[in-house]
Amino acid sequence: MSRTFHLEIIASDRIFFQGECEHLVITAIDGLLGILAGHEPLVTSLPTGELKYMTDGEWHYAAISEGFIEVMPDRAVILADSCELPEEIDIKRAEEARERAEEMLRQKQGIREYYETQAALNRAINRLKISQKKFR
Amino acid sequence: MPNIREIRERIDSIQQILKITNAMYLISSSKLKKARNALDSTEPYFYKLQETIDSVLEHTPHIRQMYFDRRLDIPPEKRKRGYIVITGDKGLCGSYNQTILKYTDKALDEAPELDNCYLFVMGQVGRMYFQRRIKSGKQAYVDGEFLYTTQNPTLYRAAEIADIVLDKFKKKELDEVWLLYTNMVSSNVQEARKLQLLPFERRHLGKSEDGTLKKLPKASFVPSPEKVMDYLIPQYAKGIIYGAMVEAFCCEQQSRMTAMDAATNSAKDMIKELSLLYNRARQSAITQEITEVCGGAVSL
Numbered sequence: 397m398s399r400t401f402h403l404e405i406i407a408s409d410r411i412f413f414q415g416e417c418e419h420l421v422i423t424a425i426d427g428l429l430g431i432l433a434g435h436e437p438l439v440t441s442l443p444t445g446e447l448k449y450m451t452d453g454e455w456h457y458a459a460i461s462e463g464f465i466e467v468m469p470d471r472a473v474i475l476a477d478s479c480e481l482p483e484e485i486d487i488k489r490a491e492e493a494r495e496r497a498e499e500m501l502r503q504k505q506g507i508r509e510y511y512e513t514q515a516a517l518n519r520a521i522n523r524l525k526i527s528q529k530k531f532r
Numbered sequence: 533m534p535n536i537r538e539i540r541e542r543i544d545s546i547q548q549i550l551k552i553t554n555a556m557y558l559i560s561s562s563k564l565k566k567a568r569n570a571l572d573s574t575e576p577y578f579y580k581l582q583e584t585i586d587s588v589l590e591h592t593p594h595i596r597q598m599y600f601d602r603r604l605d606i607p608p609e610k611r612k613r614g615y616i617v618i619t620g621d622k623g624l625c626g627s628y629n630q631t632i633l634k635y636t637d638k639a640l641d642e643a644p645e646l647d648n649c650y651l652f653v654m655g656q657v658g659r660m661y662f663q664r665r666i667k668s669g670k671q672a673y674v675d676g677e678f679l680y681t682t683q684n685p686t687l688y689r690a691a692e693i694a695d696i697v698l699d700k701f702k703k704k705e706l707d708e709v710w711l712l713y714t715n716m717v718s719s720n721v722q723e724a725r726k727l728q729l730l731p732f733e734r735r736h737l738g739k740s741e742d743g744t745l746k747k748l749p750k751a752s753f754v755p756s757p758e759k760v761m762d763y764l765i766p767q768y769a770k771g772i773i774y775g776a777m778v779e780a781f782c783c784e785q786q787s788r789m790t791a792m793d794a795a796t797n798s799a800k801d802m803i804k805e806l807s808l809l810y811n812r813a814r815q816s817a818i819t820q821e822i823t824e825v826c827g828g829a830v831s832l
Contacts, residue, residue: 406580409573410573424754425754425759425763436751436752439588439592440753462767464767466584473584475771508695
């Protein structure tokens with residue numbers, strides 16, 4: 397059993413995970429970031445992406461959309477808009493959302509709407525990607 | 533002696549009102565249940581967010597970042613203050629709207645220059661209230677394009693609102709942003725609260741438990757503090773606004789439920805009293821008729 401640190405993942409609508417964790421891998425702005433116990437204090441923001449954490453030698457995957465993380469040597473806190481397990485993702489809904497976003501991107505839009513649609517598209521694609529994980 | 537028909541009409545009209553208040557009571561109690569659930573699941577996020585940001589700020593090195601700009605070049609009385617006020621969309625909810633509007637008025641009175649106050653009002657009641665005040669001369673600028681409802685708060689709406697104010701802050705149309713909302717202390721106690729959203733304040737010295745100042749280690753920011761703050765602050769603003777919206781919505785339903793329950797009860801009391809009066813009037817009318825009939829019979 398390796399050293400653990402306390403991990404809290406809190407989504408805006410629920411507490412997603414709270415407990416001891418051995419290894420955490422997040423997608424930060426400029427790439428993947430692995431965190432073990434005793435990591436130096438670190439703050440970074442998380443775009444829509446993938447997240448995995450190891451408890452009791454087992455990896456858990458989750459889809460996360462926009463948030464940030466604060467890491468201290470003995471603990472880590474992730475605050476995000478939403479966080480979902482692969483089996484919780486509604487594939488059909490995600491696919492519909494992707495199509496809707498793609499459709500919107502073909503239209504002429506204002507700059508703000510454009511970014512919003514792009515963010516929505518990212519979320520949908522990310523969900524679809526994560527939802528594949530459970531079949532492995 | 534009051535007229536029998538008059539009393540009858542009065543009872544009927546109270547009964548109509550009773551039906552309405554009772555229905556509103558039922559609706560708001562079911563809405564409250566939903567709002568409570570939302571509140572319970574959002575509260576951990578809301579508090580953790582404030583806590584984490586506080587601790588992040590303690591570890592932030594000195595940086596030049598637009599959201600930290602305290603506009604020191606502008607004298608305090610000239611700074612443009614923005615207030616996001618969360619009120620209800622409808623009345624009939626006891627003192628809920630009154631409390632938050634009074635509170636806002638107080639905050640506006642404290643502001644040095646009313647012309648430099650900008651209000652972003654959520655909810656129909658608050659918007660009407662401040663627009664009426666503009667007509668009466670005493671004014672703070674109300675953003676007419678800011679049309680958001682407080683019903684069923686969503687993260688998406690919160691993001692839009694955060695976007696608007698952050699944008700105005702960046703363009704220097706606002707120098708300070710405050711958030712005013714009603715906080716749920718317990719199910720019976722509510723209080724109006726205000727929270728400063730912008731500019732961000734950095735505390736490099738934290739207080740330890742014995743009251744002495746301690747120097748906190750600086751955390752590293754990936755890729756750079758400025759970059760992280762660019763993402764983090766809109767995220768924070770969105771989270772805080774969403775949390776406040778959920779709190780306020782729950783408070784509104786709670787106070788509407790209480791108010792409507794009280795109204796239903798007092799309507800029932802009134803009906804009871806009035807029907808007593810009605811019966812008495814009817815009795816005396818009958819007695820009078822009998823007396824008249826008897827009197828007539830005697831005189832024959």
